[in-house]
Amino acid sequence: MERQTTTGRVVRVMLLTLVGLFFLFPIFWVLLMSFQTNQDILRIPPSIFFEPTLGNYKALISGRLESTAGVLEIRFMNNLMNSVILAVSSVALSLLLGIPAAYAFARFKFRLGEDIAFTLLSFRFAPPLLVLLPLAIYFQQMGLIDTYIGLIWVYQLITLPLILWIVRGYFEDISEDIEHAYRLDGNGWFKTFLHIAIPLAKPGIAAATLLSFIFAWNNFVFALILASADKQPVTVGALAFVTASGIQYGQIAASIVLSVTPTLLLALYAQRYLVEGLSLGAVKG
């Protein structure tokens, strides 16, 4: 496999170029569209040469979209803010709940422990609508529908099992003797957890955090069902205003760009942890 002939090299580079084109071209093209006026976009044949405009972004940020049916007030930035609030608080809550639980599952063999962990994970993979269907009604009764708290709670379904299982794996990899040594030094259980277990599981926690943030950010169906306009994240918001009357295509493109930028930047910034998280803890980088 390591043999490198000249033709082999050429073929490899060609294949990789093709692959890169397939996976990156759409992102590139939509980025271009977001800087185009409707006239530029509708031009046939399409061209990558045009006078770039920031108009689409301006319209989105100001929340006033000009459309064929007049000016439409869509608070897209509000959607973006909702995404931030939902994803950040969901992940934060999951970390708060998930790390101690992951530690318990990793360190203590206790009755029901394995069952809880297993149920949580297997329900992570259950159809989300199955849970949402009755949950919407319960939420209504509890007054949680269309609230950040309700949504963040439901988001735990995506973020918590992920954090629990990935971090648990890392805790299990820490030698117990290191923690025992710290206890013997005169530190209580909680200090040991805080100063030894957590710092040592940091790569795992980082990977799980990043991954669950992305999952939370990208979630669509929970908010579709449980949130109204002022609580909607970008995933639902963007779809909603694409179908709203007379939006210009450049603005759609700009909204797409704005809604994916945070996750893309995060992924590029913390790629090492990303790869670690994506390999599901099965391969430690």
Next chain:
Amino acid sequence: MYSRIQDLANAVVRRQLDRRNFLRRAGQLGIGASAATYFLNQAQSTALAQDFDWQKHNGTTIKLLLNKHPYADAMIANLETFKSMTGMDVTYDVFPEDVYFDKVTAELSSGGGNYDAFMTGAYQTWQYGPAGWLVDMNEFISDASLTNPNYNWDDILPNLRASTAWSGVPGAELGGEGAKQWAIPWGFELNSIAYNKRVFDEHNLTPPNNMAELMETAAKISTDVDGMYGVGVRGSRSWATIHPGFLSGYSNFNERDFTMENGQLMAAMATPGSKSFHADWVKMIQESGPRDWATYTWYQVGTDLGAGASGMIYDADILGYFMNGGENAEAGNLAYHAFAPNPEASAPTPNVWIWSLGMSNFSTQKEAAWLFMQWASGTDHALFGARDMDFVNPVRQSVWDDQAFQDRIAKSYPGYLEQYEASAPGSKIYFTPQPLFFNLTTEWASMLQQMVGNEVPVDEGLDQLAESVNRQLRQAGI
């Protein structure tokens, strides 16, 4: 000066002066538009309050669920009037149409009292009403202590009042015996042809007068006019594909969706007449419809007409109305034409869509909500909307009779009033009311998609559809 402006405002309230002239003369008095509006609102409030206690729910806040629509825009623009008149506050959520009805259904089906009133179509009430989510508005309309004496319910077009009332018995006549008024008509649309007059003139085309001409003209546009297809109709997998032009034409051939046999609803889509209409419709789309017809909602249909991508549309009249303004490429080039596809028919039979206001049964402040609804569907707001905003088509006869409204439409939308006059008598809801409306109509649209995609022959498809529809009716116990 204050007495002068108050006099002027009262003149407006007495309908001796129109709003525009009022503002002009206020300006001459050196009073700015916002201040003038304030005086106007005050005068209106005073006038109304003389007959009826609008202040009864002073301090109450009601919440509305609204669809993103010019009707809602017009209402929001005039909302201050209501607030100052009643001392109430009004908040609202606005959703785009694609998610709007899912949102309403989700909201109501979970028993939520978040919203007191909301926009709805008449078809939706066939689902919401029997489910117990709506209030029967008769209770309020007929209660003189709750309804202001100027409300004038009978001013609302009778077909529309009937179309929003139903007894809940599947197949029963709308507005018939035991009917409950599930919603208050607000604004409506009927279906006719809107066409690009510029292109028609250039190519010596005349608007079609029957189905054969429609197909012929559409095909001609597709072949003769560069970059333009013949006729725009909706095609998404939704009930919305069936209810505009399609059902209007279908009904013109005296075809029905259901018939009553031995007290049971039976699908009526598999008749020879239905099959032949479907075959024509499918052929028309294949030959001269939009390329990705199967994704078309009213929005794409309208945009294409406005942008000059289609030669005509057979859809809601107000869609053509909207496309004739704004920044549309073809603004000013559009014209309107009443349409009866059946050569033997005496008049058009447009199916109508009625944007209505419904009251949630879960609302805890129903009287306050009714105050809002009677204002929003009352004559004053309707006149304001029709004269100054795009609150068309109005549901009140008095508004249609209003000279200022007529003048405005005649001036900017040539042929629109004529189209309306010709279409109006035969326009009503042609669907048979039954609570499986959405399943069955969506399935109908889905079948239409399969026919257009040549996945299934028209005859066979309709036989399958009828069979499936009957099975579902029986399963639901209808």
Next chain:
Amino acid sequence: MDGSRRPFMRKALPYLLSLPALLVCIGILIPFGTAVYYSLQRYNLAFPMTRGFIWLENYTLLFTDPAFWNTVRVSLLYTLYTVGFELVLGLGIAMLLQRRSLFNNMMSILLLLPLMIAPAIAALMWKLMTNPGFGILSYFASLLGFPDFKWASASSSALFTVVLIDIWVYTPFMMVLLLAGLRALPRQPFEAAELDGVPQSFVFFRITLPMLTPYIITATLFRMLESIQQFDIIYAMTQGGPGNTLMAFQVAAYLERYQYTNVGRSAAILMVLWAITFLLSNLFIKQWLRLRERARGMG
């Protein structure tokens, strides 16, 4: 402090620590139980008076309904195509990038980008690109001699289009897991094979593939779990149309619930889907644990 008795706290600690997770667990189980209950009822919101217990009738009605079998067929085809192509493509790319070099590492990071994009948003991107008027892909298709290619709006090409989007979004996941697997393989067998001059095809089928199998199974099961439940892409793209071409499980259940208000039937469809995913997820979790055990053994 008294050291002669086992402190209660020490026994309770693991339960206290996992209590939140436990609560979430219960929080899931309650709605799940409710959903099971709904699926055994005639329960259409528009017919509150006909609501009642009907045992398995929703299921028997489903199983005799051709529309349901169409849903099964669509979901299975979708899963088969997406997972199949993603596996082959992901493996291919992983092998191209196997050697650790700056270029390869940068490439693999760049290739991960589609995965960071929400599937619903990705569908929107492709919607823009396949627009018949100005879509760049429609333009390319016309250059290639398909001026009338209708992408998601024709039933003949709708499945192809959504599968393509799914591949675009999720192949990077396959790639990264298989790449990690490839790089974790021991080197000796390959060096030995190279010394012996064994042909590359033999190395691939007899050494690489068998050693990579646990990773392939894990990734495949994970993707199958997601694919069979696909909602976002299809919903954003066509809402299940045209016709019933893309009426996958969750799309059907969503429409059934939110447009047709038939809660009982919707719950029954979801229960069938749940049975499938439960089986798959059990397989997956076991396989994943085995793989992690292995990773620990090697590390």
Next chain:
Amino acid sequence: MSYLVLDKLKKRFKNEIVLDGASLDVERGETVVVFGPSGCGKTVLLRLIAGINEPDSGTVHIAGQEVTYLAPEHRDVGMAFQNFALYPHLSAFDNIASPLSARGVGRAEIERRVHEVAGLLKIDHVLHHLPKALSNGQKQRTSLGRALAGNPGVLLLDDPLRNVDAKLRYEMRLELPRVLKAFETTVIYVTQDYKEAMALGDRVAVLMGGGFRQVDRPAAIYKDPDGTDVARLFGDPTVNLVPGEIREGAVTALGARFPLAGRLADGACQVAIRPESITVTLDAASPGGAMPIDLGIGETTHAVPVELDAVTPLNVRAVMLLRTVDGRELLATCSEDEASRLPRGHGQGQAHIRAADLLLFDPGGRRLRPGERQ
């Protein structure tokens, strides 16, 4: 009451009983080496003392207080782990400082004491390194330093020299007693190496079969083991065990009759002879077989004719493989000097054994002491 008291500790893991009633008293300041074959439960014993595990029954007292179920941090116990268990994210300094900072000792005091300990252990120069940058020996010293720094009442050392190389192990074996004495702490030291046990322990506690088999001073354990199993654990090369027969105040083994110093009941027995108790001379075997030789100093050695099969040098000594006439193999040691005088190949000779050097055991392996009542 002794400083550390273990009373009838029992511990099982799953189905395996590891400790079955182990009891031990350790005095303040004393170093007790727990010695035993691998898997005998030494580490478990330490963990019970440390509070990492809890016994199924039995008690642990430290300084007169019961601590059986007390959390580790409240026990005043320090421990050096076999695998070091250093905190990988902290420098060697912070590792050693850990027990001090846990006790809220001031910064300056921490500095002083860490350097003191590090100086004693000769690792001052690597204090700023992270554990991964340390050599194995430095890790081992850091780990020891950490256990010592808090000056705990009981110091547990779990085979600390296991994972270091031979040279270092030798150095540490010399150094440790000095270090431990400097801290005057009570030490439980676990090892599998009998020489370490002998070198470091004030007393040696032999842990076998779930309990303490014998607890005594190193020399006593060596010279006066309670059973063949204990005898076999100590000594390199291991002790020679041959069958014998007690009759009328004497024991017959290897064809020789050794008189007993006290009374023992007649019957079969096992006879243990330390290799260094056997002196080999190379002279022609007397035809009569084994015969007593009076050395003229009040002691009698018995000469057993043997064949010398091999001589292997071992450090400063040499090990000889002998074969008696009935084919039994014996090991004997002598100094290098003596070995150099032995012939290279085979040779006939005699093994001289003093009766007083014999250790007698019953057939079950229990020690028989002449003069004791049975």
